[in-house]
Amino acid sequence: MDVLEITNLNKRFGERTVLQDLSLRVPEGAIYGFIGENGAGKTTTMKIILGLLAADGGEIRICGEKVGYGQTRTNRFVGYLPDVPEFYGYLTPREYLALCGGLAGVSSDTLRKRADELLELVGLSASANRRISGFSRGMKQRLGIAQALIHRPKLLICDEPTSALDPAGRKDIIDILRAIKSETTVLFSTHILPDIERVCDRIGLLHGGRLALSGRLEEVxxxxxxSGFVVEFAEESEAVTFLSAYPGGEQDTPSKLLYPTGTRADMIAAMTKLGGMQLCPLKIEQREPSLESLFMEASAE
Amino acid sequence: MRQLLLLLRKELLELVRTKRAMVLLIVFGIFGILNPALAKLTPWMLSLMGESLAEQGITFGAITVDALTSWTQYFKNLMMEYILILAMFSSIFAQEYQSGTLVNLLTKGVSRGKVALSKLLAVQLTWTVCYWLTFLVTLGYTAYFWENALPAGIWLAAVCAYMMGVWLLSLELAFASALNSGMYALLLTGGVFALFFALGMLPQLTRFLPSHLGDGLGLLTGDMASSDILPALWVSLALSATQSALCVVGIRKKQL
Known part of the structure; x- marks a missing residue:
């Protein structure tokens, strides 16, 4: 079953078309990486899904129910983490979660237990009774995830949750998303491609207002x-020596050789050759399309 | 209902934790003390200045100070109370719009109307407590110093002055829910008040204008009959209800 179905969504801001017949499906249990350059329309799409922005055309269904602008009943299925979540600084995380949970209709009996569970999950148990005003950005982001999950939503929407964080903070968020995979479907927008590779199983690349690329990550x-393989050396001189002994490649960078048509057998032969020449490369690897190259390719079209 | 109560609790907690409730209670308490105190001190101050004034040829007869002097002071100070409470709440929507704190709540499925309603209730509740605190403190000291602390007409005059605050606050919140700036909401409220005040230049209109609800002192002195002010009271009730509804419309139309 698809948790989120977007069909022919259109949105214009004045003269500028942001979304053009965007169609997208997120199946239950997926962690869907929603990629696109800055200004591609990711946040706009998410705001329309949440009923915070009116669409000019098209339809969105969450768990089969149609989304409308303003009055947002479908939000009971959704948890939302904004890119920079803002809180009431005078509340403590526990009070804030009690407020959010109560508003989302979680019963008072289960609310306290659920809040404790989530504070544990996001690593804020020790700060549960401190005022939020003293929190770092990373802590706020983690509290943002907790508030988004308080009512056990079917779909968690995260808008660039890692963009503003340092590497340690990013890792924390990715680890949390991995941990909740069994519980909820995730739509995760970002332009940080390594994050997508670490956690997502499906991707959709938004370009020119529509999906330029989509599917399972490995299928894409x-x-x-x-085809081909790459050999990278520490020194340019080593690369030149090896290229003359084992032709068929080209210098991708001064110290990196690319054999664009090399097969598996060619790569084994190259490794034997390296051993014979007593050359130790920094790395030798089969060429795999990186998300970055796919991104650049699709964005260039 | 649970959502509304949770939101109202959040608003009131904000007032307490940001110390705004404390500031308001202290200042309105001081207003209450000031009214009878100024009345009580008037003869003493005049006698201090008496000599120098006498040299300029100004002399005083015997000055009698009574409960009415204290209530006169009360109605004179009302304008400061309105300005203070309006300034305190002018940014109640703008700060949420600008920081984006409402997004988390609205995406939980809370209707925008309830958010507006919780703010309206919190503001009017605060005004009610502050206004009647000043009234009661003034009444207490007035009764302590003088006889006849509750002259005829005082209740109607006090309720009218209270309703003027309700009208002004609902007007301000109607602007505030539609705007991103508390300062504009405050200025526009001042603008509308000035407009009503200007309309008051036409004598046949005065009795209908909520901007004149603070002039109830005449009811105490006998210069004014209740029929001179009651129409404005009904108008203020109708306008407050309409403006509160507009406040809900404002937040619904707001793009967040």
């Missing part, structure tokens, strides 16, 4: 798979 990769 396989569709754009490239």
């Amino acid at each position: 990769r396989a569709m754009h798979a490239k």
Whole structure:
């Protein structure tokens, strides 16, 4: 079953078309990476899903129910983490979760237990009774996830949750998303591609107001798979020496050789050659399309 | 109902934790003390200045100070109370719009109308407590110093002055829910008040204008009959209800 179905969604801001017949499906249990350059319309799409912004055309269904602007009953299925979540600084995380849970209709009996569970999950148990005003950005982001999950939503929407964080903070968020995978479906927008590779199983690339690329991550990769292999050395001189002994490649960078048509057998031969020449490369690897190259390719079209 | 109560609790908690409730209670308490105190001190101050004034040829007869002097002071100070309470709440919507704190709540499925309603209730409740605190403190000291602390007409005059605050606050919140700036909401409220005040230049209109609800002192002195002010009271009730409804419309139309 699809938790989220977007069909032919259109949105214009004045003269500028932001979304053009965007269609997208997120199946239950997926962690869906919603990729696109800045200004591609990711946040706009998410705001329309949440009923915070009116669409000019098209339809959105969450768990089969149609989303309308303003009055947002479908939000009971959804947890939302904004890119920079803002809180009432005078409340403590426990009080804030009690407020959010109560508003989302969680019964008072289960609310306290659920809040404790989530504070544990996001690593804020020790700060549960401190005022939020003293929190760092990373802590706020983690509290943002907790508030989004308080009512056990079917769909968690995260708008660039890692963009404003340092590497440690990013890792925390990714780990939390992994941990909740069994509980909820996730739509995760970002332009940080390594984060997508670490956690998502499906991707959709938004470009020019529509999906330029979508599907399971490995399928998308396989569709754009490239042959060949790469050998990278520490020194340029080593690269030049090896290229003359084992031709058929080209210098991708001064110290990196690319054999674009090399097969598996060619790569084994190259490794034997390296051993014979007593050369130790920094790395030798089969070429795999990186998300970055797919991103650049699709964005260039 | 549970959502509304939770939101109202949040608003009241904000007032307490940001110390705004404390500031308001202290200042309105001081207003209450000031009214009878100023009345009580008037003869003493005049006698201090008496000599220098006498040199300029100004002399005083015997000055009698009574409960009415204290209530006169009460009605004179009302304008400060209105300005203070309006300034305190002018940014109640703008700060949420600007910081984006409402997004988390609205995406939980709370209707925007309830958010507006909780703010309206919190503001009017605060005004009610502050206004009647000043009234009761003034009444207490007036009764302590003088006889006849509750002259005829005082209740109607006090309720009218209270309703003027309700009208002004609902007007301000109607602007505030539609705007991103508390300052504009405050200025526009001042603008509308000035407009009503200007309309009051036409004598046949005065008795209908909520901007004149603070002039109830005449009811105490006998210069004014209740029929001179009651129409404005009904108008203020109708306008407050309409403006509160507009406040809900404002937040519904707001793009967040």
